[in-house]
Amino acid sequence: MAANTATPRERYRTQVRAEIKQHAWEQIATTGASALSLNAIAKQMGMSGPALYRYYASRDELITELIRDAYRSLADTIQAAAASGADLRALAYTLRAWALEDPQRYLLIYGTPVPGYHAPDDITLISGETMAVLLDASAALPGERPATPFDAHLEEHRHWAAGNPAPATVLHRALSFWTRVHGVLSLELAGHFTGMGFDPAQLFAAELDDLLNSPPNWTTS
Structure with a gap:
């Protein structure tokens, strides 16, 4: 098995991005993709909007x-x-x-x-x-x-x-x-x-x- 060479920071970033995507899917199931809101996801995750935008720069991304x-x-x-x-x-x-x-x-x-x-x-x-x-x-x-x-x-x-x-x-x-x-x-x-x-x-x-x-x-x- 290949060793995981990702740094702790990279692993944390991957984990946070995966959590953001999970919240996005839950939001899409409720309100639809056209109403997807990064600010709403940030609030659910206890983050500020600017903090979340470090992981996804825009809704379209x-x-x-x-x-x-x-x-x-x-x-x-x-x-x-x-x-x-x-x-x-x-x-x-x-x-x-x-x-x-x-x-x-x-x-x-x-x-x-x-x-x-x-x-x-x-x-x-x-x-x-x-x-x-x-x-x-x-x-x-x-x-x-x-x-x-x-x-x-x-x-x-x-x-x-x-x-x-x-x-x-x-x-x-x-x-x-x-x-x-x-x-x-x-x-x-x-x-x-x-x-x-x-x-x-x-x-x-x-x-x-x-x-x-x-x-x-x-x-x-």
Whole structure:
């Protein structure tokens, strides 16, 4: 085991930053990310506002850290599942389990954007790691799907695939998976199915069946 070379001051700083993030998550669960207040967190921790700003210089810096942690956690989870042999269906359930484990974490990155906040480029790269796994899993599906006009559009607009050489039909598969899975999850976690009387887990399974088994999405032959 590698020795911890951090100084006591560095360890204390890491500990305080982690505590600040925990308070931030609690505040987000209560009031939402757009109302996140460093001064309120400082008060909870018995610190002055200026003292807390030595750890996070701004609200956006703290939000960036939370978003980066969330995307990193998701990417690591999806990559680990894929490395264990998960196919696209299993990856969908991995994503759902991750989302249900901490809905506020999921909604921070896939819910309503925080007004006035702009994520740095490195977060886009981390989120792209998850899409790369989904693209590979989509490419591994058997059978072919007839090309559509949108596929032709994707041939000219594929920068989001980060150089993945998959044909446009595979890009379309991955996008269909991504949008429909997140659509169901976002509605469920935001409470929009409450009172409708059906089991969201059953809807999620039905959507996967439709995506993976039924034309015109793609067919097995």
